[in-house]
Amino acid sequence: MKAGTVKVRRTTSVIAAALAFWAAAAAADNLVVQGKLRAIESCSACHQVMAAQPRPAPVFDPDENRSIQAPTFRRIASEYGQQPRLLRKLITNPRHPMREQQFLADDLRSIVAFIQSLAQNAPNASQRPVR
Numbered sequence: 001m002k003a004g005t006v007k008v009r010r011t012t013s014v015i016a017a018a019l020a021f022w023a024a025a026a027a028a029d030n031l032v033v034q035g036k037l038r039a040i041e042s043c044s045a046c047h048q049v050m051a052a053q054p055r056p057a058p059v060f061d062p063d064e065n066r067s068i069q070a071p072t073f074r075r076i077a078s079e080y081g082q083q084p085r086l087l088r089k090l091i092t093n094p095r096h097p098m099r100e101q102q103f104l105a106d107d108l109r110s111i112v113a114f115i116q117s118l119a120q121n122a123p124n125a126s127q128r129p130v131r
């Protein structure tokens with residue numbers, strides 16, 4: 001084998017690795033974008049999902065006979081952004097008066113990814129221990 005061939009192969013594998021990395025990053029971004037759309041659809045009636053969205057009215061809880069303000073996504077992200085499994089559970093087994101919703105696995109995954117992406121931008125995210 002000539003030295004030149006080895007060099008071409010090595011360059012090719014570096015490019016392949018870079019492309020794989022880029023593709024993975026693009027897929028992750030895509031998941032976050034999907035999650036944002038799903039969250040706007042499924043959560044924004046009660047939660048402030050985006051900072052620009054006015055805060056929705058508190059939700060009436062018939063069990064406690066009072067209205068409860070749903071936390072903003074920014075707050076949810078800074079509290080649970082590092083705990084995707086707990087976050088998933090809070091979404092699929094919600095506390096009243098949040099309603100239980102059925103999700104496709106991909107939709108739930110994307111919503112959690114979106115909330116995690118907000119945590120990366122949250123002011124106190126880096127101070128929280130990763131659990």
Ligand code: HEC
Pocket residue numbers: 039042043044045046047059068069070071076079080087090091094095096097098099101111
């Ligand atoms: C019908 C209104 C409503 C909808 C729709 C809704 N939520 Fe909620 N959610 C609430 C309320 C109200 C609370 C606060 C419950 C409490 O504190 O008792 C809450 C709490 C939560 C919590 C827990 C916060 C905590 O600190 O315990 C998470 C996480 C959450 N919502 C995520 C979501 C996501 C994600 C969606 C969309 C898929 C969604 N919610 C849709 C009303 C709603």
